[in-house]
Amino acid sequence: MVKGIEIRTSPHLKRALNVQQIMRSVVYAMLPICAFAIWQFGLSAALLLATTTGAAVATEAWFSRLRGAGNTVADWSAVITGILLGLTLPPGFPLWMAAVAAFVGIGLGKALFGGLGYNVMNPALIGRAFVQAAFPVAITTWTPAFAPSRFVELIPTTLTAPFMRPESVTDWIAGLGVDSWTGATPLAMQKFQHVETPAWDTFAGLVSGSAGETSALLILVCGLWLAWRGCLDWRIPASVLAGAALTALPFWLVDPGIYPSPWFVLSSGGLMLAAWFMASDMVASPVTPWGAIIYGVFIGALTVIIRLFGGLVEGVMYAILLGNAAGPLISAWTQPRVYGAVKKVQAKS
Amino acid sequence: MAELPKHQEDLSLDTFVRGLWKENPVFVMLLGMCPTLAVSNSAINAISMGLATTFVLAGSGALISWLRNWIPKQVRIASYIVIIATFVTIVDYAIQAISLDLYAALGAFIQLIVVNCIILGRAEAYASQQRLVPTLVNSLGIGAGFTIALFALGSVREILGSGTLFGLHLFGAGFQPWVVMVLPPGGFFVLGAWLLLFNWIKQRGERRADAPTGVPANAR
Amino acid sequence: MTNDVQVEAPQAPPDATPTFAMLRTLGGISLISGLLVVLAYQFTLPIIAENQRVRTEQAVFRVIPGAVSKRDFVLTDAGLVPAGEGVQGELIYAAYDADDRLKGIAITGVGNGYAGPVTVLFNYDPACQCIVGSKILQMTETPGFGDKMETDPEFLKNLKALDAKLNADGTALINPIVTVKNGSKTHPWQIDAISGATLSSNAMGKAANTAAQRAAPTIQRDLAKLTAANHTGQD
Numbered sequence: 185m186v187k188g189i190e191i192r193t194s195p196h197l198k199r200a201l202n203v204q205q206i207m208r209s210v211v212y213a214m215l216p217i218c219a220f221a222i223w224q225f226g227l228s229a230a231l232l233l234a235t236t237t238g239a240a241v242a243t244e245a246w247f248s249r250l251r252g253a254g255n256t257v258a259d260w261s262a263v264i265t266g267i268l269l270g271l272t273l274p275p276g277f278p279l280w281m282a283a284v285a286a287f288v289g290i291g292l293g294k295a296l297f298g299g300l301g302y303n304v305m306n307p308a309l310i311g312r313a314f315v316q317a318a319f320p321v322a323i324t325t326w327t328p329a330f331a332p333s334r335f336v337e338l339i340p341t342t343l344t345a346p347f348m349r350p351e352s353v354t355d356w357i358a359g360l361g362v363d364s365w366t367g368a369t370p371l372a373m374q375k376f377q378h379v380e381t382p383a384w385d386t387f388a389g390l391v392s393g394s395a396g397e398t399s400a401l402l403i404l405v406c407g408l409w410l411a412w413r414g415c416l417d418w419r420i421p422a423s424v425l426a427g428a429a430l431t432a433l434p435f436w437l438v439d440p441g442i443y444p445s446p447w448f449v450l451s452s453g454g455l456m457l458a459a460w461f462m463a464s465d466m467v468a469s470p471v472t473p474w475g476a477i478i479y480g481v482f483i484g485a486l487t488v489i490i491r492l493f494g495g496l497v498e499g500v501m502y503a504i505l506l507g508n509a510a511g512p513l514i515s516a517w518t519q520p521r522v523y524g525a526v527k528k529v530q531a532k533s
Numbered sequence: 534m535a536e537l538p539k540h541q542e543d544l545s546l547d548t549f550v551r552g553l554w555k556e557n558p559v560f561v562m563l564l565g566m567c568p569t570l571a572v573s574n575s576a577i578n579a580i581s582m583g584l585a586t587t588f589v590l591a592g593s594g595a596l597i598s599w600l601r602n603w604i605p606k607q608v609r610i611a612s613y614i615v616i617i618a619t620f621v622t623i624v625d626y627a628i629q630a631i632s633l634d635l636y637a638a639l640g641a642f643i644q645l646i647v648v649n650c651i652i653l654g655r656a657e658a659y660a661s662q663q664r665l666v667p668t669l670v671n672s673l674g675i676g677a678g679f680t681i682a683l684f685a686l687g688s689v690r691e692i693l694g695s696g697t698l699f700g701l702h703l704f705g706a707g708f709q710p711w712v713v714m715v716l717p718p719g720g721f722f723v724l725g726a727w728l729l730l731f732n733w734i735k736q737r738g739e740r741r742a743d744a745p746t747g748v749p750a751n752a753r
Numbered sequence: 754m755t756n757d758v759q760v761e762a763p764q765a766p767p768d769a770t771p772t773f774a775m776l777r778t779l780g781g782i783s784l785i786s787g788l789l790v791v792l793a794y795q796f797t798l799p800i801i802a803e804n805q806r807v808r809t810e811q812a813v814f815r816v817i818p819g820a821v822s823k824r825d826f827v828l829t830d831a832g833l834v835p836a837g838e839g840v841q842g843e844l845i846y847a848a849y850d851a852d853d854r855l856k857g858i859a860i861t862g863v864g865n866g867y868a869g870p871v872t873v874l875f876n877y878d879p880a881c882q883c884i885v886g887s888k889i890l891q892m893t894e895t896p897g898f899g900d901k902m903e904t905d906p907e908f909l910k911n912l913k914a915l916d917a918k919l920n921a922d923g924t925a926l927i928n929p930i931v932t933v934k935n936g937s938k939t940h941p942w943q944i945d946a947i948s949g950a951t952l953s954s955n956a957m958g959k960a961a962n963t964a965a966q967r968a969a970p971t972i973q974r975d976l977a978k979l980t981a982a983n984h985t986g987q988d
Contacts, residue, residue, distance in 0.1 A: 281709075292722075317713035349709040376934070376948075495952070596785070604778050605770040612782050619786040623793040630800040633808050637891060 201414065203300075206466075207260035209415045213406040214267050214396075214461065220389065221396040225275035225327070226334025228342045229395045233270035235279045239286035240266030247295035261300045265289055268308040268461055271396025272454060272501070273315075276327045276339030276353060280346040281319050285311035305508040306465045309501050316501070322350050324497075326369055329392045331360050369393045371453045371497045374444050387451040397454040407460030416464040419476040424459035425450055427484025435492060443492065455487060458500040468508040475511075475518040482514075483507040544667045552674030558651045559682035559724075560731045565651040568642045569683060570720035576699050578638050579687025580680060585624045585639075587676025589646050590655060592620040594672035597660040604661070613656045614647070621646045651679065682727075689723050690714045813846045816876045816888040817857040820848030826979070828968060833975040845968055847979045855980045857885065858972055862964025866956030869893040871902075873960040877917065877969065879976055883941075884915040884930075884961060892953075899953035908947050908954070916941035917965040924970055932958030 201209075221229045244262035248255050256262075266286055273282055289311025294303040316323050327339050341350035370381035370391050385391050389399025397403075411418040428449050435443035450456065463469065463483050470479045483503045490499020542548065558564045568586070573579045593616045597604070604612045625643050629636050636643070646652065655675060660668045691697055694714030696704045713719050814820050825836035828843045836844060846859040857876045864871050871894065876886035887909075894900050902908060920927045928942040932955045938945040944961070946954035972979070 314713065317716065317718060318711040319709065320712055322709070344709075345707075347704060347709060348707045600778075600782070603774075603781075605775050607770055608775045608779055612778060615779075615782050615786050619789050622790045626793045626797040626801070630797040630804065633801075633804045 203259055203261075206415045207264060209410060209413050210264050210461070211260060211267065213410045213415075214264070214271070216406055217271060217396045217399070217402055217457075218267060220399050220402050221271060221275070224329045224334075224389065224398065225339075225395055226331065227337070228327075228334075228339040229270075229275045231279060231338070231342060232273060232275060232277060232282055232395055233267060235282045236270035236273070236286045237263055237266030239283040240269065240290050243287050243290040244295070247291060248299070251295075251299070256299055259300060261294075262290060265294070265307045265311075269311050271457060271461075272308065272312050272394050274323060274326055274393075275395045276325060276341040276350075278322060278341055278344035278350045280344065281315055281322055284318075285315040287311075288314040301467055303467055304511075305505050306462050306468050309462060309505055309508075312501055313505060325350070325353060326392050327353055328357060328360065329390065329398065333360070369453070369497070370448075371491070374448065374452070375491070375497055378442055380444060380448050381452070383445075383447050383451060386448065391452075393452075394454060397457045400451040400456040403456045403460055407456075410460070416460070416466070417469070417476050419473060420464045420469055420480045421459040423477045423480025424463050424484040424487075425455070427481035428455060428459075428488050429484070430481075431485040431488040432492075449488060449491070453491070453498045453500065455484075455500050458487075458504055459484075463504050463507065465508075468511055470511045470515040470518065472515055472518040472520060474520075475514045478518065479507050479511060479514050482510065542663055542667050544670060548667050548670045549674035549677075552671065552676070552678040553681065554678070556675070557678040557682060558675055559679060560728060562651075564654060565649045565679065566724075567645065568649060569686065570717065570724065572639055572642050573683050573686035573690055573720055573723075574694065574715045575638075575691040575697075576684060576687040577635070579683035581628070581635055582639060582642065583676070583680025583683045585628065585643060586646055586649060586651070586679055587673065588624055589617060589620040589649075590652055590672040590676045590679075591669055592623075593617045593652060594655060594660040594668045595665060597656050598663060598665045598668035601661050609657075609661065613653060613661075617652055617656070618647050651675065685727055686720065686723050689726075690719050694719060809846065812874050812888055812890060813848055813859045816859055816874050816886050817848040818886075819850050820856045821851050822853075823848045823859075824979075828971050833971060833978050835978075843967070845972070855879070858968075858979065860964045860968040860972075861890070862960035862962070862967075864956035864959030864961075864963065866892060866894050867899055867950075867952040871953065871956040871960055873957065873964070875912075875961060875964050877965065877972065879972055879979070882916075882918045882969070882973075884917055884965065885913060887912040887957075887961075892956075894950070894953045894956075899950050901947050901950055902953055902957055905947055908945070911938070911944045912957075912961070914941060915944065915961060917961075917969055918942075919969055919973055923973055926962075926966055926969065930958055930962040930965060 218233055221233070240262045241257055245255060245257050248257065269286055269289055270282065273285070289307040289309075292314070293305060293307035293310030294300065297303045312323075322341070325341065339353065340356050341353055344350040370386050370393070373379045373381060381391055386398075387400045389402060391398055407416075407421060410416050411421070429446040432444060432446045432449040436445050444452075459480075463480060470476055483500070483506075486503035486506060487500040490496060490502060496502075552558070554561075556562060559566075559569050565586070568582055572582045593613070596616050597613060600612075621644065624646065628639065628643060655672060659671055663671070688698060691699075692703060693711040695710050696702060696708035702708075711719075714723070810823060813823050823846045826833040826845050826847060827836050827840045828845060829840060833845070834840045834842075843861070845861075848856045848859060850856045857878055860875050860877050862873055862875060864873075869892070871892040872890040874888045874890055875884045877883075878885045889903055892899070892902075894902065915930060916928065917930065918927050919925070926942070928940065930942050930944065932944045932946050932951075933939075934951070935946045935948040944954065944958045
């Protein structure tokens with residue numbers, strides 16, 4: 185590092201944000217969401233976020249040492265991956281499984297591809313997809329939000345010993361004295377019982393779900409701040425949300441008794457978090473303006489299709505991973521014409 | 534008549550050992566991926582598949598080597614395939630006679646040994662040119678390498694995927710199985726991890742060989 | 754068609770292989786192959802047959818507790834025919850206790866699950882016209898989800914008393930056995946699906962339904978043949 189006063193002649197151009205600044209802004213934007221998650225789910229959520237972040241940073245440090253190419257922890261990207269991963273997991277998710285998810289996400293999702301900038305898919309989602317396939321029961325075990333004792337005791341599954349199966353939380357939940365707990369998130373209630381949770385509850389985040397996905401409102405505010413700072417391409421979240429709403433609309437118009445309203449689609453599950461913080465991953469999304477829109481609409485539409493017709497309750501994770509996979513192709517298709525260049529014409533001989 | 538073999542290999546320890554490491558069909562040549570990924574979800578399946586393939590390799594290799602001077606070039610593929618199919622059929626009956634449960638677990642992959650490229654590859658590249666005894670030894674080595682590789686995958690997948698090895702519980706009742714490991718993606722993950730390990734060991738060996746004596750390779 | 758198409762004279766390669774050699778080799782190899790395969794088949798045939806017998810017997814005795822002997826029958830249009838009389842068809846297994854009383858009848862059914870066919874052996878009780886037990890013979894369902902069919906006590910309760918009553922003509926079930934959504938079972942002929950494994954549970958329902966629809970009418974018609982004292986063949 186060079187210290188001292190740097191004197192430059194004109195022109196005094198405004199510098200673009202560097203990687204580290206962007207990454208740090210994203211971390212700041214996620215802090216309110218983390219705070220809300222901890223307020224909502226208590227100590228377990230705090231430990232979960234600390235574990236995923238710590239494991240992600242440790243994995244990043246280990247792989248960058250193995251590669252012998254300088255420490256890449258300082259670029260903050262591993263911190264983002266860790267926090268994002270923690271936000272997408274159920275609050276009572278066993279910590280050892282969360283650490284596995286962080287290791288797989290950073291190791292398999294990023295380091296093996298060559299580190300930041302070379303990852304084809306969003307590392308946090310790779311980690312989550314792995315634990316979804318490996319521990320299908322634990323990742324669909326939900327606990328009620330705003331449990332009265334959330335700041336004095338942990339959800340019993342949190343401290344499961346490594347490699348051991350988490351115990352059942354049914355008895356613990358029964359002992360909490362939470363009324364009308366069905367063990368299902370709003371998404372599952374809608375899908376299997378066709379009961380739509382009041383829109384304000386899902387939008388404000390007064391429901392159960394993954395640690396940081398519940399409050400659509402808060403995520404929206406934080407996301408808008410990031411977009412204003414220029415840290416993400418607003419086209420991506422906007423088109424993801426538009427794609428999801430437009431895909432859900434016709435089904436809802438045909439039979440509102442079975443299909444969810446577009447409003448519910450937008451405010452429930454992990455769609456809002458994924459649209460603002462994961463689909464917009466700078467490395468794994470297309471770079472062209474039209475590409476970003478096509479990519480976003482593709483993700484939004486696919487999410488709704490998986491939610492409505494797939495075996496899973498939430499589909500945004502697989503939708504984004506598929507969108508990431510299609511990203512380079514979309515970029516290649518939507519190359520803008522270079523200014524002044526003419527369309528390729530058949531060469532005359 | 535078939536053209537005369539260019540080089541007759543003398544029988545040596547290397548004839549066998551080569552198949553284990555230097556020419557390991559799975560980890561080095563990346564052949565026979567279909568059974569490798571499909572039936573390595575438990576150690577016993579992996580070993581059975583490895584042994585069945587070894588038997589077909591050795592049997593067909595021996596017969597092809599013995600008949601090599603009578604097999605005209607024009608009909609050699611047809612001859613090899615008939616011979617390989619014969620041994621696969623025998624192995625198919627043998628596994629049914631040994632255990633029907635095993636037969637059900639291995640499923641269509643027993644019959645699919647016919648199209649395992651390791652076997653036709655060895656027939657074409659080795660058995661058709663070499664004498665009977667070296668062929669037999671080499672086939673057994675390749676087969677052993679294949680079996681070891683499958684076991685390496687199968688044991689990891691079984692331990693993580695069901696907490697057992699050869700059906701014996703290793704961790705007690707509370708173990709959380711990593712379901713993905715016994716599913717097809719688990720095969721890819723574990724194969725990738727083993728390839729990583731093998732290449733890392735190999736690369737480290739080469740680096741050590743290149744480095745001047747006394748000076749560590751990474752010295753600045 | 755033009756005239757300048759040149760027909761190349763067949764050029765004999767320098768080391769032309771006589772047709773005879775090729776025929777001789779292929780013929781010889783086929784002969785060896787044939788011999789080996791037939792030998793292996795003849796040698797393993799009795800062992801495989803014995804394996805299969807032991808396997809079905811174990812499965813039947815497990816699904817019908819208390820059974821000590823069994824007799825196999827073939828389902829035909831004309832009724833039940835004791836197996837081994839040259840009649841081909843689907844087998845059912847009548848199981849008897851130590852006093853030669855009919856304990857139950859094992860019938861097989863197949864349903865398509867999430868990852869492939871699920872083959873199940875059911876214990877059909879002709880007296881109450883219901884299915885009172887089950888055992889999965891073969892399946893490839895997802896571990897952690899579909900294989901709960903074997904372990905989930907709530908789900909297995911469905912198959913302890915599953916109504917399979919015949920209609921007045923005795924040709925089909927009054928109420929076909931169906932799988933219903935988790936938590937919505939209201940009738941004894943319904944199977945409550947496992948939450949998260951609906952497709953696998955559906956396969957179980959389909960298997961039970963096909964098994965009962967096909968076997969129950971014939972069994973009820975020919976019940977006398979099954980309950981008759983068991984003195985033939987079984988040793």
